[in-house]
Amino acid sequence: MSATKSAPGAPDWQQYWDKWFEGQRAFFDGQLKGTDGAQGQWGEFFKAWQGNLSPTLPGANNYQQYFQQAGQQYLDMLQHFSQSTGQNKTVADTTNDWLKTMQGNFLNMLQANTQPMDIADSFKNTSEAMMKAGQAWAGAFQPNNTGGAFGNPFGGMTQGLGSSPFGNFNGGFGHQNFGQGFGQGFGQNFAQGFGNWNPQAQAAPFQNFDIFGFAASIPGIGYTREKQEEYNELYKRFATFQTETRKYNAAMAQVGIEALHKFQEYVQNPPEGDAPLKSLKEVYARWVDVCEEVYAKYAMSEEYTALYGEVVNALMSFKAQVNHMTDEMMGQLNLPTRKEVDSLHERLHDIRRENLSLRKAVDELRGVKRPAGNTPAQKAAAKAKTDKKGGKK
Amino acid sequence: MIAIQLKPDQILKEVTNFNVKLAEGIKNLRNVGDLPAGVTEKEAVYTEDKLTLYHYKNPNPDAAKNKTPLLISYALVNRPYMTDLQENRSTVRGLMEQGQDVYLIDWGYPDRSDRFLTMDDYINGYLDRCIDVIRERHEVDSVNLLGICQGGAFSMCYASLHPDKIKNLILMVTPVDFQTPENMLGKWIKHIDVDLLVDSMGNIPGDLMNWTFLNLKPYRLIAQKYIDMVDILDNPKSVCNFMTMEKWIFDSPDQAGECYRQFVKDFYQDNKLIKGEVELGGETVNLKNITCPVLNIYALDDHLVPPSASKVLGQYVGTKDYTEVSFKGGHIGIYVSGSAQALVPPSIGKWLKERD
Numbered sequence: 169m170s171a172t173k174s175a176p177g178a179p180d181w182q183q184y185w186d187k188w189f190e191g192q193r194a195f196f197d198g199q200l201k202g203t204d205g206a207q208g209q210w211g212e213f214f215k216a217w218q219g220n221l222s223p224t225l226p227g228a229n230n231y232q233q234y235f236q237q238a239g240q241q242y243l244d245m246l247q248h249f250s251q252s253t254g255q256n257k258t259v260a261d262t263t264n265d266w267l268k269t270m271q272g273n274f275l276n277m278l279q280a281n282t283q284p285m286d287i288a289d290s291f292k293n294t295s296e297a298m299m300k301a302g303q304a305w306a307g308a309f310q311p312n313n314t315g316g317a318f319g320n321p322f323g324g325m326t327q328g329l330g331s332s333p334f335g336n337f338n339g340g341f342g343h344q345n346f347g348q349g350f351g352q353g354f355g356q357n358f359a360q361g362f363g364n365w366n367p368q369a370q371a372a373p374f375q376n377f378d379i380f381g382f383a384a385s386i387p388g389i390g391y392t393r394e395k396q397e398e399y400n401e402l403y404k405r406f407a408t409f410q411t412e413t414r415k416y417n418a419a420m421a422q423v424g425i426e427a428l429h430k431f432q433e434y435v436q437n438p439p440e441g442d443a444p445l446k447s448l449k450e451v452y453a454r455w456v457d458v459c460e461e462v463y464a465k466y467a468m469s470e471e472y473t474a475l476y477g478e479v480v481n482a483l484m485s486f487k488a489q490v491n492h493m494t495d496e497m498m499g500q501l502n503l504p505t506r507k508e509v510d511s512l513h514e515r516l517h518d519i520r521r522e523n524l525s526l527r528k529a530v531d532e533l534r535g536v537k538r539p540a541g542n543t544p545a546q547k548a549a550a551k552a553k554t555d556k557k558g559g560k561k
Numbered sequence: 562m563i564a565i566q567l568k569p570d571q572i573l574k575e576v577t578n579f580n581v582k583l584a585e586g587i588k589n590l591r592n593v594g595d596l597p598a599g600v601t602e603k604e605a606v607y608t609e610d611k612l613t614l615y616h617y618k619n620p621n622p623d624a625a626k627n628k629t630p631l632l633i634s635y636a637l638v639n640r641p642y643m644t645d646l647q648e649n650r651s652t653v654r655g656l657m658e659q660g661q662d663v664y665l666i667d668w669g670y671p672d673r674s675d676r677f678l679t680m681d682d683y684i685n686g687y688l689d690r691c692i693d694v695i696r697e698r699h700e701v702d703s704v705n706l707l708g709i710c711q712g713g714a715f716s717m718c719y720a721s722l723h724p725d726k727i728k729n730l731i732l733m734v735t736p737v738d739f740q741t742p743e744n745m746l747g748k749w750i751k752h753i754d755v756d757l758l759v760d761s762m763g764n765i766p767g768d769l770m771n772w773t774f775l776n777l778k779p780y781r782l783i784a785q786k787y788i789d790m791v792d793i794l795d796n797p798k799s800v801c802n803f804m805t806m807e808k809w810i811f812d813s814p815d816q817a818g819e820c821y822r823q824f825v826k827d828f829y830q831d832n833k834l835i836k837g838e839v840e841l842g843g844e845t846v847n848l849k850n851i852t853c854p855v856l857n858i859y860a861l862d863d864h865l866v867p868p869s870a871s872k873v874l875g876q877y878v879g880t881k882d883y884t885e886v887s888f889k890g891g892h893i894g895i896y897v898s899g900s901a902q903a904l905v906p907p908s909i910g911k912w913l914k915e916r917d
Binding site: 242249259263434438442444448449459460464467477484485488491517524 | 564565566572575579674676678745751758760788
């Protein structure tokens with residue numbers, strides 16, 4: 169916390185800030201009120217942008233939200249640091265406060281994705297299945313606060329990138345010890361909080377309260393037996409996708425936490441020869457560099473690629489069942505199904521290939537073949553020869 | 562050394578500037594207007610289904626031209642106007658200035674009726690017919706083929722299967738070995754059930770492809786890029802440049818399902834290209850069949866196609882005339898950066914002139 173003050177040969181930043189603060193407080197009070205609105209202005213900016221370029225675009229609000237979240241990290245930092253100018257704080261304390269805030273967000277995300285979840289709560293009955301299926305599909309690509317397998321990785325500002333370099337965190341997520349491991353602030357205890365985490369040991373918390381799953385595992389009977397089976401299958405795939413998504417999001421949060429750790433290390437012990445960060449943009453750029461570095465390492469690991477595969481495959485499996493059930497419904501409504509249209513397209517392409525092949529064969533039979541003896545260049549040479557002999561030009 | 566040295570007056574100034582630029586930005590964004598999809602005049606000389614073959618008109622019609630026309634085969638991912646983005650950022654123009662007679666294939670935007678197009682349809686069908694059209698127009702046996710990224714992989718397959726129709730082969734940022742250690746996409750795709758993916762999705766949405774690419778560097782491409790954008794919002798020209806690039810990045814056609822299936826399984830998952838095991842139209846693609854001169858251009862900071870994925874080509878092709886050019890930049894910068902404009906088209910032009 170006191171790295172700034174104790175750095176040998178450094179100017180007395182605390183004194184500078186105190187002096188400056190006392191003399192300029194009144195003037196900047198007005199300015200400060202303005203800077204609190206930076207986040208609002210960022211949001212308004214994208215709202216105006218989207219409204220300008222594509223007022224009727226479906227999902228424009230989602231895009232606005234997306235941009236708002238994309239900039240959130242920087243905006244939070246702006247707000248945090250600008251507010252600190254109105255308080256009697258060192259830059260080191262302000263930095264630590266900012267990092268602690270981010271830490272809290274990462275931990276919230278981690279907790280949200282690792283506490284046992286009542287999956288049946290979001291999927292209470294089969295009549296909701298199709299609607300939920302559509303929402304889950306759309307949600308997979310939309311920003312939200314807890315991630316989303318392919319959602320904005322910056323949802324809630326700090327959704328980071330996951331890794332398991334944290335060892336074996338025995339406290340477990342979503343259990344009573346959860347807070348203890350992380351409750352020590354950001355200083356020297358920071359690393360200790362994550363020192364013993366082992367994702368393999370934490371498999372249990374990813375399990376969901378699956379009350380409905382019990383019912384879904386009972387085979388269907390009677391006249392609607394097949395329908396029951398379809399919905400049961402849909403539910404199972406939905407539950408699997410939810411579980412995989414939560415694992416993925418938790419891993420993302422872990423990488424975010426590791427990035428925070430690395431950034432704190434950098435702040436406390438910057439490498440020899442590195443220039444100091446003298447603007448918020450530079451601080452942010454450095455933070456992004458650290459995040460990318462940690463993410464890149466994790467994203468290349470076997471653990472990540474396996475996780476990525478699992479979540480994509482779970483999503484696709486879920487979608488396949490949605491497609492199947494949608495087709496069934498369309499059939500009952502006497503409407504063309506995707507399967508039927510695909511079948512027509514496939515046959516059409518086969519016929520086209522066959523047609524091209526036959527045309528080629530006919531050309532050959534007619535002697536219109538192109539290879540040897542009748543290439544474009546030879547034709548050109550023949551033409552030139554004819555021209556020389558006085559043939560028509 | 563103190564890592565962070567911030568002064569309150571600087572902080573407030575920075576925040577104020579940020580807000581001012583945002584306010585200015587809206588004005589400039591409103592004035593961006595229509596953004597071009599290619600700037601050089603061109604003529605459609607052949608169309609088939611959603612494909613269009615364009616012939617570029619040289620702004621300087623009296624300029625000396627190579628005898629052999631040059632066809633650019635771009636990737637199915639993203640749109641080919643990246644090669645002709647703006648007047649001062651146009652690989653096509655640079656090539657014409659070097660005396661090349663340039664054609665380009667626009668693959669179009671596949672829809673669900675194209676889901677069953679295969680790699681064979683693209684390479685032995687569309688690409689072959691485009692090359693025949695150019696051969697007929699110029700009355701030549703063979704053309705120069707410039708393949709870019711995935712279009713480069715297609716071009717290698719074509720040159721292997723139709724060596725008599727290719728005089729010189731140029732590849733830009735083209736993956737050859739899809740499983741080098743630095744290849745993030747190659748690793749990510751490893752555990753994906755591609756059959757399930759294609760069977761569930763039909764065509765692969767361009768948005769899904771884009772999201773994957775953004776996630777290669779998510780903090781930079783999803784967040785920092787837009788924070789940095791604020792810095793240029795008060796400059797109308799910079800805003801226009803930014804938006805032109807932004808338009809291109811997200812102008813992403815869907816991928817025909819069956820073609821995607823084979824490309825990802827055979828090239829990424831099984832690395833069959835370098836093993837000589839890719840099958841197209843009943844024939845095997847053997848890179849040793851590529852005996853024409855080959856120019857391989859790769860970008861040293863390419864995060865999509867790492868240099869290691871491209872550089873190995875020399876080991877696999879059959880040609881004795883193999884040249885490499887490296888460019889200090891990224892996958893996109895190789896078409897649009899000032900240094901790329903100064904290096905890449907002249908390098909290609911000189912190399913082709915020596916082999917015309």
